[in-house]
Amino acid sequence: MNESIIRTYYENLAAGLLVGKKCRACNCITFPPTALCEKCGKPDLDDVTLSGEGEVLFISHSMAPPPNPRFNDLAPYAYGHVRLAEGVFVQGIIADVSVEPVEMAALYERCPLPVRARILTVEDLSILAFDLV
Amino acid sequence: MVSRLKEPVFILGVGCTRFGNLLETPEIKGLTLQELAARAAAEAFADAAIEPNEIDAVIVGNVTMQTSNMPATYSQIAKWVGAQLKAGVHIDGACSTTNIGVTLGAMGIASGVYRKVLIVGLESTLSQPKKLSPYERVSIPTEEMWLWTDACVNQAYSVPQGYDIFPTYNGFIAQAYCRKYGVSIEDFDKGMFELCRTRRLHGSMNTKAILQQTLEDEAAGYGFSDPFEFWVSAYNPFLAWPSRLRSVVSAADGASAVILSSAEGIDPNGPMPVEVKGWGVTVSDLPWYGDDPTYMEYDRISFDKAYAMSGIQPADIDYLHVHDCSHISSICTAELSGYLPEGRGLSLARDGSLRFDGSRPMSTHGGRHAFGHAWAASAGADTYEAVKQIRGLCGARQIPKAPHTAVVHTHGYAMVSTVMVYEGR
DSSP states (O other), rough: OOOOOHHHHHHHHHTTTTEEEETTTTOOOOOOOOOSSSTTTOSOEEEEEOOOOOEEEEEOOOSOOOSGGGGGTTOOOOOEEEEESSOOOEEEEEEEEEEHHHHHHHHHHHOOOEEEEEEEEEEEEEEEEEEEE | OOOOSOOEEEEEEEEEOOOOOOTTTTTTTTTTTHHHHHHHHHHHHHHTTTOOGGEEEEEEEEHHHHHHOOOOHHHHHHHHTTTSSSSEEEEEOOOGGGHHHHHHHHHHTTTSSSHHHHHEEEEESEEEESTOSSSSSOOOOOOHHHHHGGGGGGGTTTGGGTTHHHHIIIHHHHHHHHHHHHHOOHHHHHHHHHHHHHHHHHTTTEEETTTOOOOOHHHHTTOSHHHHHHHTTTTTOOETTEGGGGGOBBBBBEEEEEEEEEGGOOOSSSSSOOEEEEEEEEEEEOOOOOTTTTOOOOHHHHHHHHHHHOOOOGGGGGEEEESBBHHHHHHHHHHHSSSSSSTTTHHHHHHHTTSTTSSOOOOOOOOOTTTTHHHHHHHHHHHHHHHHHTTOOGGGGGOOOSSSEEEEEEEEETEEEEEEEOOOO
């Protein structure tokens, strides 16, 4: 069986690792990873493990009930726009944060805030989320 | 890259059904999607004053197969729009579909392969076939509709890890806009209120809009004499703080149609042709932005391409529609286009400048909130409004001085950024 880049990404998350691809031609980091460099399309890529450290620039919240039934037990949840230390932008669930408007307003005033990756298991799938630190 | 049409291409006719609910809205209640498409096409043929057999090709767009149950949409719809035995194809550019169809049709004409092309978009976002019935439909829950619609978004990583359109396309952009321009959350809320009021005013003057009630009348119906008190009430909750329910899309069912022609296909005694001067199309997967969620690079590229192809500048634009599933995103896009000055969009909304009779008229059909949004059909509805405004046929919501140059931008989920430039004569 061929190795699936997508499957490997989630299996790495399950092991606590954030693994992307770094292009030998242009040094662009593609995270989560794709088969070709997302910037220049070249195929020569090396695995690169990210620190999981970063800053959340903005925090808002999801709708409920959620479109994706995987999140039925979590929604509504806080959701953030995150710049990882390596300069990559991702969006993900911000764990253990209230979505009440007063809390959202307070976080807006405080952001950007440091975050650290936290792997959540949601219906048997390991996903990338973040903790405020 | 050279991007110029080798021959001029014109819109001869446009058609559009009322946007609404196939299960409820009187003008379309009980229709099937085939019949909906036929109505839009028939209006376009009448508007163009041509016979269906003059068409050389038909391009049919539909996004949500779960609600149409017609993945080979072109071959099934051709029979319903008088285009049997013609060339054609089914396309899906998500919410940009019909205008992507205009670009493909225009290229077919400018290359000399076709002389006239019909583009049709059809969509139901509110119901699906009841079991395998050919005509009975049942409503679908909102979250089911979004699940199917989100199939257009990054399925490898984003959707499985909690992606939600409302924070990504509304909440983050709203917060970034406020921070970038020093707008308080309270003033943001007032600006969004006024923008919604304008869109709803436009919808109230458009018999094809899904919402034809002004915001003031809706507030009064809930017992509020002050519509802003209604705006901040529990009847208008935060969908993604600080963006509220009435600052976003109203999902709808509907169909639209556009007929393109070469110059030699124009009847000098027929309706005013509207020239397709140029366009820009750019795609981007998530993330749609980096440090600044108010700035989407792919939109910058699309506008630049469209302006270069058509030879216009932002100052030439007389009417603008930008994709407004998210009202705050639409303000950012309008500012990026150069039609509105940076950081001024909300204040212009508050002083009425964005109304049909204001100095910067936008989205006079009501936009995605008041006119409604039927994914594959909506870009065609935007083009329909631009053509009618250019021709001076919009009645009560007509821009006082009919626009000469209209620009229509759409975000096809997610994302196909499409900018069209149309000019009257």
